Amino acid sequence: MAAAIDEGVGKVRRPELLNKIDVEVGINDALLLTSEDGILTALDDRTLRVWLRRQTGKYWPSVCHTLESSPTALYYYEPSRRLFCGCDSGLVHEFIVADDFNKITLECTYFGHQIRIQAVYFSYRHELLLTACREKKLNCYSTNPIDENRQNARGSYTLASMGMSITMDETFRQCFIGDSTGNIHFLKLNANNRFEPNKPLSGHTGSVQNLLWDPDTKWLYSGSFDTAVIVWDLAAPQGVAVELNGHSDRLVGISYDNLRKLLLTCSADGHIGVWPMNVKRNETTIWLENDSCQICRMPFFWNIREMWTQKQIGLRQHHCRKCGRAVCDKCAQTRKALPLLGYETVQRICDDCIKTLRNDETVPLASFYDLRQGTIKMDYRQGKKVMMSIGTDRTIKMNFRRENIEFFGKDNVILRGWLYCPSSSSSSSSSQSAIVMTHGFSGLKEMGLDEFARTFCCDGNFYVLVYDHQTFGSSDGQPRHDINPYSQIDDYSYAMNYLENRLNNKNISIGIWGTSYSGGHVFVVGKREKRRIKCIVSQVPTISGKNNLARRPQWQKILAEDQHCLYENREYIPIVNQANENMDLSNSFYHFFVDKYNCNEWINHMTRRSIHLYSQYEPWKSLIDLSPIPLLMIVAKQDTITSTEDQIDAYEKQVLEPKRLVLVDGGHFSVYPNEQSFEIVVKEALDWFIKYLK
Ligand SMILES: [Zn+2]
Ligand SMILES: [Zn+2]
Incomplete structure (x- = not known):
């Protein structure tokens, strides 16, 4: 019976590294390509680079384009190969990427910002570009080549604080802008590309670095420096917001796989969360405030009058994550994960709730992986099932869950x-x-x-x-x-x-x-x-x-030589022999084993008896x-x-x-x-x- 040597159960698993690029300069932004094994990078040395995976398995730049200032934010629309690149100077360039990825051509430069661009978003459907910069300005440009004067902004809006991320519900022309204080601005773009502000979505307490819109469910995903992800269901009549808690560091990337209905999240400590979104989660419970424990009635420490009456020392207030009631520590001793409420890590639960808690309410839904490295950004391509992460050590890694x-x-x-x-x-x-x-x-x-x-x-x-x-x-x-x-x-x-x-x-x-x-x-x-x-x-x-064997004279020769010690001969012979008489055979073998998979661990030899075993094998x-x-x-x-x-x-x-x-x-x-x-x-x-x- 086989035994598992490393069970790995219950551990935070480490995703398998597929490939790594040592960029050696600061990486401001990077994106994975879908059609090609490649990556776009915006680097701190003022270059915009396209990296392609070569036959050797390594990535090399096919384009290295130097700009007037360092590129800081990228958006790539793959079907028409339009690359939008915001820069430290405030300029935003549009490039066309050549079919073979060996060239990028400047198409247009958009003006209107004087300082570092934080985020860019392009809508092909509406031919418009949204940009946010450090001076709290949000601009909207027409990207239609037939528009004269397209390099100047059509609409502009000043946010209360710096815009960090942009996404859009293209059906209703609604723009979402995450800011550095935790608000998500919610602006409608009218037919003239002017912004009409709505009430912002508030829920985060830290910078909203990532926004993502899923047009199928009409859900907006936001990832924040406050470590939480919020799923905003804007289609629900009252609007529902489910908080996903599982990270313990700032969120730096979110991505959605709509084929498998999975949300992928990445925090600055390199933890990756994989959240199935086809499960019904409930809205996070709102915390109630009270002056005394809602179970044992003991006063909290600010409730001086009751402390005096009851002759009690005031206690600290805690909250049960399930019912939201204000309770004292003694009345809420149990810690459990509550994945149906978005809590994947153990949380405080009061003694009343624990009595009615069903087993299925505590079964984990999300799984977590550890890149074991400080991470500044993550991108994922569902077609390739590959995740890219930018490390604080100036490397880009491609990972897969394996x-x-x-x-x-x-x-x-x-x-x-x-x-x-x-x-x-x-x-x-x-x-x-x-x-x-x-x-x-x-x-x-x-x-x-x-x-x-x-x-x-x-x-x-x-x-x-x-x-x-x-x-x-x-x-x-x-x-x-x-x-x-x-x-x-x-x-x-x-x-x-x-x-x-x-x-x-x-x-x-x-x-x-x-x-x-x-x-x-x-x-x-x-x-x-x-x-x-x-x-x-x-x-x-x-x-x-x-x-x-009848088609392999070389092997017949070896067998003939070995007639007296067929099974015992442990000498080595080459697997791929270029001197093989059958060139067709040896060429394709050679290409596969030597040229194509230049795999360090593959060695071109085998025991002589391997051929003998082969010759008698009739599956x-x-x-x-x-x-x-x-x-x-x-x-x-x-x-x-x-x-x-x-x-x-x-x-x-x-x-x-x-x-x-x-x-x-x-x-x-x-x-x-x-x-x-x-x-x-x-x-x-x-x-x-x-x-x-x-
Ligand atoms: Zn109590
Ligand atoms: Zn409770």
Whole structure:
């Protein structure tokens, strides 16, 4: 039985770092791009830079544009590539970003502010630009290129204090401006782009750094230096404001994922909160004021008259977070989280309320992650499921919610990998489902499996376990780089044991995924584990070691040399051999392992016996016994490594229903991220898992 070595339960988890940019100058603002693996930065050295992720995995600037003063606030409208950039001088520039991100062209400069721009907002629908600067001025410009004089403000409004954040309800042309004292100004823009002020929304006691409008729910989210997030439901007849309390430092970023209905919040101490918003929370209770405890009637310390009458020392006043009554310390000893009232951390509850408190009222709804670093801003792109944070150490980090885990595999070897947890916390144990994934022949999890796993986790709401095979990458096992299909097959079962223990659920629905060599393993695992496995996805699978070997003269030669010591020979040979007679094979191998994933931990060698084990491995023989487990087989049309013909032949002759065959363009390696057929295969696999695991 596998045991979980690091349970990780109850801890504030650390999100997995995907990438990091050392900018080395002060970062005023930054945004993630959606269409490209890239970032826009506004830096303190007067430059505006576009960073793109290169083949090496590192980010390098493709644009470095120097301005008259440092850029301070950015807004990027991706569909028409319009970039608005407010500066320290008070100027606001509009740039057009070139298709290839290698150039930005100045389109217009907007005047009217004399001092540092704090926030910019662009509405494509109304062709207008809103800007707020340090001198408490809010301006509105037309951005329509046909408008003469568009560089001068149409409307202007002076706030009582500095505007820090801007958003807009574009349907009703209502602007929201968070200020440095905690107010949210609420202004209507009339047809002439003039501001008509309404009563501000008050609730925060610290600077409102972040505002976000969700047009679907008509909810306004505000994040403040007072550590709270307020959800303003402006569509409700009386207006409802729910406070979200869970951070203990100033809010520096909020973002909303409307596909998964999640609010992401970030505080200056680097804590990330993930709040499901499809739960009904109640408005935070208003605190009542009284001169004596509303339970035991003991006077509070300012109630001199009652203290004298009762001959009592005055007590401090506290408030029950559930009923809001004023109570003394003795009458409110219990501390509980009240997530349905927005309190994710433990709060004071009075003795009366504790008697009627239901268990479900204290179950946490939000989850928290710790970046373990001072943070000044956060941005999130739901399509990419990637979060970017700007650290106080002048770095930009890209993070994803993924845990490092380890568990015992066959022969007590420690296997290491990643566990991706779905975002919805409401799923009951009967509906939990998980996917176990490993890479193919010598592949490491860093070589493209993250993109698959993220899609399965985020779009399918599955737990996903990805790990390195024994003797490879982060997993233990000796001799290193020994490719043994039989222990790799057994380890799938150990991984499933780990999941069952970790999630404390013996009835979890499990799907398995394999590619290339492990695409063959999943046939064998499926046959053995019929009780536990609910469906299988196999892409470009190994069908027959014997047939494949016939296409690899280099390996035949090695086998011939080793005839007398087949199993014992632990010498190493290269996996990718450029001197291979079959250039087509070696070129695509070489590109995948060496050029594309220039992964430090991947080493171009394996034990000689790996080839012997390969030559005798015939996973197709398990296919006939797989039914009724549904099998999706993905085959590349020009696969010369595991052979398109062998795969189709095995699928047609050996696999019983339910089954599905998907043929995609390209060769053996076309099914990995950034290759021609990746988008198709990941979608097909996701649909298969959703169909049979849910
Ligand atoms: Zn009391
Ligand atoms: Zn109470």
